[in-house]
Amino acid sequence: MTAPLLDFAVSTDPDGTTVLHVCGEVDIATAEQLRERLLAEFARHDRLVVDLSRAMLYDGVALRALRALHREAVRAxxxxxxxxxxxxxxxxxxKATGIHALxxxxxxxxFPSRKPQPQPRPALAASAA
Known part of the structure; x- marks a missing residue:
């Protein structure tokens, strides 16, 4: 069985805003990957847009990743x-979950001004056994 695939690409809008493109299905197997990438890109860029046009986020774990991003924005x-x-x-x-208001x-x-470039996946910290 193959692991679900979640990919990211980054582009820049003409006004200099960084766009994180999320591509694939976010489910229990990939939600932590989404959360980590959202938080990393938010920390890295002053202006960020998250493009979800090629992502499938219908699961509660995916919505928790968006809530984590909002909490980080409030904290910062x-x-x-x-x-x-x-x-x-x-x-x-x-809308049903209230996340639309966040x-x-x-x-x-x-058609972004610059073609999104695949980004290397950040190395995950080795988990202690």
Whole structure:
């Protein structure tokens, strides 16, 4: 059995905003990967947009990753990243859970000014046994 695949790419909008593109299915097997990447990119960039147009986030664990991002923004006293490309089904889930009120939402821009470049996956700390 193969592990579920979750990929990320980063591009830059014309105004200099960094865009994190999330591609794939977020479920119990990949939610921690999403949470870690969201928090890492948020720490790395002053202006960040999270593009979810090619992601499937319908599971509670995926929504917890978004809540963790919002908590970090509040802790850091920063504006949370905007969410881009939220599909109608996800928009309903975000609204039903109240998460829609935590993030600004942008329409999807299908042709970024710079092609997203695959990013190396950050090394995970070895877990103590």
């Amino acid at each position: 006293r920063r504006q949370p990243p905007a969410l881009r490309g939220v599909r109608p089904t996800l928009a309903k889930v975000l 993030f600004l939402q942008q329409e999807h821009h299908p």
